[in-house]
Amino acid sequence: MALILAGTGQLTQRQLESALLSAANALRGPVDPGDYKAYVFPVMFFKWISDNWDYHHAEAVKDFGDNLTDEIEADYHPFAIPDxxxxxxVFETPVNVGSKLATCLQRIQQANPSLAGIFGDVNWANKDRLPESALVALLDTFQGVQLDPDSVTGDMLGAAYEYLLREFAEASGKKAGEFFTPRAVVHLLVKILDPQPGESVADPACGSGGMLVETVMAVRDAGGDPRTLSLHGQEVNLTTAAIAKMNLYLHGLEDFKIVRGDTFREPKLLDGAALQKFDVVIANPPFSLQNWGAETWTKDPYSRVICDVPPAKNGDYAWIQHMVATMTEGTGRVGVVMSNGVLFRGGKEAVIRECLVKRDLLEAVIGLAPNLFYSTAIPVCLLIFRSSKPIDRKGKILFIDASTRIQAGKNQGTLSDDDVNDISTAYRQGSNDNGRHGLGSRMVDIEEVAVNGFDLNIGRYIASEHTSEVNVEVALAAYREARTRLAELDAILESKLKAAGFDA
Structure with missing residues (x-):
């Protein structure tokens, strides 16, 4: 049943979010909750384009009346809609609605090169995957929601999109980690990196684009002009890359570049044949990525092997080195979310860690609480790198223990606004403070880190009553995840053995 909101004037945020969630509920049953986003977001974006086309058409008619020509009207529309x-x-199509929708989405992309790939790769005509009754119900829900500027502001629409992303993440469980970073963590990381008007920003694992959107909000809230930012992102997953583009458009942004592809094997944010450099590089990449492409890095043409080639079965330090390699000289800074294993694991990772520390590129290590992310229950850390540290931080690394700062949530914890502000303040002040606001912080000379074998485990540098408890939590969470991974690999092996004719 449609929510009859069209024509009622400005929607409230609650009305808009309720309407969008009803659209997702229309798919309940035939579609897995983890796949809702692949269906709901393209339909929502199609409705938004159409409603905005109508809005701008009315403006053109009002301005020119009978003198309106196709050429004049084209200037009013950000996106063209073919006849x-x-x-x-689509809504008035009586049968084979999926085929009609697929044709129209394809033609809209062809008519607007900037929208290439934005509708994803759903086979809308496949009635076995998406029964026509479910698609009609989805369209019927959106029919009752007007998405033009008179009905919803850009901020409302962007906030509603983020609301849906969060709801879909809740429904997706661990799969959510592929496209969604908890917004409190994003907010914290952006506050620390402090993007400024006119700067270039990149996310090499951009997911749904939340990091890029947050940089825009930060600049705007500080009184700057976010339109002066140069935004870039790369994402390997087609659906997720499309979601990122829609996210930026629905937040009122037009000047950005989102590319799809494997960042390690085929980086596409380039300046000629070299990596493009950015003032701010920010990411929450997939942890411990296997088969990430180590073989292509033995002679990497993009000079990303700053220290050494990371292990073939763990791409954490590939992300780190890629991001560090894309910092601009002088102003560049990197903020990356990582599992705590990068702080102390041995082998090649220890070699790379030592090299980065000796080059004085690592500015801060910030330990967060466990269970903040959909994709993992283990605690994580934020690593902050700078191409050129401030004078008072050269030869030093700031350690911050924020492992006790967490607010209980439905499926996982979160950071409150106070948590975010206290952690970012501790970063800015950079002073030794063990215990204020439940935080420990300490500025440590690199010589002390060397004495500890370049182990960056926060407990080595900040002693607190929580240290042993946190270490036990880390060990238990890592053990549980290892057991889960082992079970998954056993199942894969058993399947392959059976396929080869062996009894498992």
């Missing part, structure tokens, strides 16, 4: 491909054309 027969408006929302109403």
């Amino acid at each position: 027969g491909c408006h929302w109403d054309d």
Whole structure:
């Protein structure tokens, strides 16, 4: 049943979010909750384009009346809609609605090169995957929601999109980690990196684009002009890359570049044949990525092997080195979310860690609480790198223990606004403070880190009553995840053995 909101004037945030969640509920049953986003977001974006086309058409008619020509009207529309491909054309289709929708989405992309790939790769005509009744119900829900500027502001629409992302993440469980970073963590990381007007920003594992959107909000909230930012992202997953593009458009942004591809094997944010450099590089990449492409890095043409080639079965330090390699000289800074294992694991990772410390690129290590992320229950850390540290931080690394700062949530914890502010303040002040606001912080000379074998485990540098408890939590969480991974690998091996004719 449609929510009859069209024509009622400005929607409230609650009305808009309720309407969008009803659209997702229309798919309940035939579609796995983890796949809702692949269906709901393209339809939502199609409705938004159509409603905005109508809005701008009315403006053009008002301004020019009978003198309006196609050429004049084209200047009013940010996106072209080919004849027969408006929302109403699809909504009024009596049968084979999926085929009509697929054709229109394809034609809209062809008519607007900047929208290439934005609708993802759903086979809308596959009635076995998406019964026509479910698709009609989805369209019917959106039919009752007006998404033009008179009905919803850009901020409302962006906030509603983030609301849906969060709801879909809740429904997706661990799969959510592929596309969604908890917004409190994003907010914290952006506050620390402090993007400024006119700067270039990149996320090499951009997911749904939340990091890029947050940089825009930070600049705007500080009184700067976010339109002066140069935004870039790369994402390997087609659906997720499309979601990122929609996210940025629905937040009122137009000047950005989101590319799809494997960042390690085929980086696409380039300046000629070299990596493009950025003022701010920010990411929450997939942890402990296996088969990430180590073989291509033995002679990497993009000079990303700053220290050494990371282990073939763990791409954590590939992400770190890629991001560090893309910092601009002088102003560049990197903020990356990592599992705590990068702080102390041995082998090649220890070699790379020592090299980065000796080069004085690592500015801060910030330990967060466990159970903040959908994709893992283990605690994580934020690593902050700078191409050129401030004078008072050269030859030093700031350690911050924020492992006790967490607020209980439905499925996982979160950081409150106070948590975010206290942690970012501790970073900015950079002074020794063991215990204020439940935080421990200490500025440590690199010589002391060398004495500890370049082990960056926060407990080595900040003693607190929580240290042993946190270490036990880390060990138990890592053990549980290892057991889960082992079970998954056993199942894969058993399947392959059976396929080869062996009894497992």
